[in-house]
Amino acid sequence: MVAEAEANYAQVRRILQSKAFRTSEVHRNLLNYLAEKSLSGTADSLKEYTVGLDVFAKPDSYDPRQESVVRMHTARLRQKLAEYYRTEGAEDAIVVDLPKGGFKVTFEPRAEPEPLAAAPAFAELPRPSYRREMILAALLVVAIACASYFGLRLRQVERTGRDTLQEPTAWTPELRELWAPLLSMDRPLVVCLQTQGGGDASPAHSLTGLATANGAFLLGQFLADRKQNVFLTGSEALSLPEISMGNVVFLGPAPENRELQALAVDQQFVVEPQGIRNLHPRAGEPALITDQASQNSKSADESYALITHAPGLSGKGDVLYFSGNHVSSVTAGVEAFTDPALAKTLVTRMRRPDASLPRFYQVVLKVKSMDDMPLEITYVLHRELSGKAAR
Secondary structure, eight states: OHHHHHHHHHHHHHHHTSHHHHTOHHHHHHHHHHHHHHHTTOGGGOOHHHHHHHHHOOOTTOOTTTOOHHHHHHHHHHHHHHHHHHTTTTTOSEEEEOOTTSSOOEEEEOOOOOOOOOOOTTOOOOOOOHHHHHHHHHHHHHHHHHHHHHSSOTTOOOSSSOOTTOOOOOOOHHHHHHHHHHHSSSSOEEEEEOOOOOSOOSGGGGOOGGGGHHHHHHHHHHHTTTOSSEEEEETTTOOHHHHHHSEEEEESSSOOSHHHHTTOBOOSEEEETTEEEESSOOTTOOSEEEOBOOSSTTSOEEEEEEEEEEEOGGGOSEEEEEEESSHHHHHHHHHHTTOHHHHHHHHHHHOOTTSOOOSSEEEEEEEEEETTEEEEEEEEEEEEOOOOBOO
């Protein structure tokens, strides 16, 4: 038993030092914590609240029903473990897993592959047709692309294997108000991920493809049971017909493709490489709200997210942008629109004296993060937009 425990500990250390985990201190800490609890026999009693306090330094007032940070990181940890065993750990003798429904880490010896049955003498194996090979190859490419973009595609969240800890987000009045313009119409919803990068070396241009996966994953879980006709596309593939016929949710830095630029409205805030530019600062407001990188690995980065709700093409439909210079900024914007507590804060701050919400608006959020994952999201300011085209 001692030798087995030592082997399990060694396997955990090997995973923590792998490329898959090297850049994510949050998931290293979470895996190390859950593995220690599991090997000591105390994981069965772990609760989401306890993990939030011990791993994510949440205050005693932390309410797991209102904040999804533990559930989100636990789901991401499962993905990273799967990624490790698909690559560096493909030949490891011990398979470490975190089954859904709890926080107990399992350690299983890798199953030996069953020997292939010997083919009958002189039997000629059928050769697959060239057409079938091409179809299978095409399907494989599509499958990899979808997995890379979304983790879990919208409307394909596993209904039978859904994590029991990960209950659907409550459909609160505030969430209804924020999403009503995009979900109530009989128009498809197009989720567009930034997949273009410019020659600029600024942080925004590194925010492409997989960098928006965290926000897309949250959005996919949230929309799975609330919208039937949802379509996923990359910014390079987004067309004017898709924009004109549907509502669009865009994740990423400032859009570079001409279709989205054609939708530009008279904005109050724009994302710049250093932060968010306040085009018309009021008394006491800075002209540039600057992102601040942490000075060491133990302190949090400070960045800003910009949420823009604007009219669609020719004033028809709606476009919702989640943008910023960092991965955490985009993720934070999505969290603000999918988390009941954050949504309530947004709606309360934006509500007019007559209790209505602006039809179109921009919101700036302050984001404290580590390893590209938001730890704290706070409202900064907002502006109502006229909805008129930019001059």
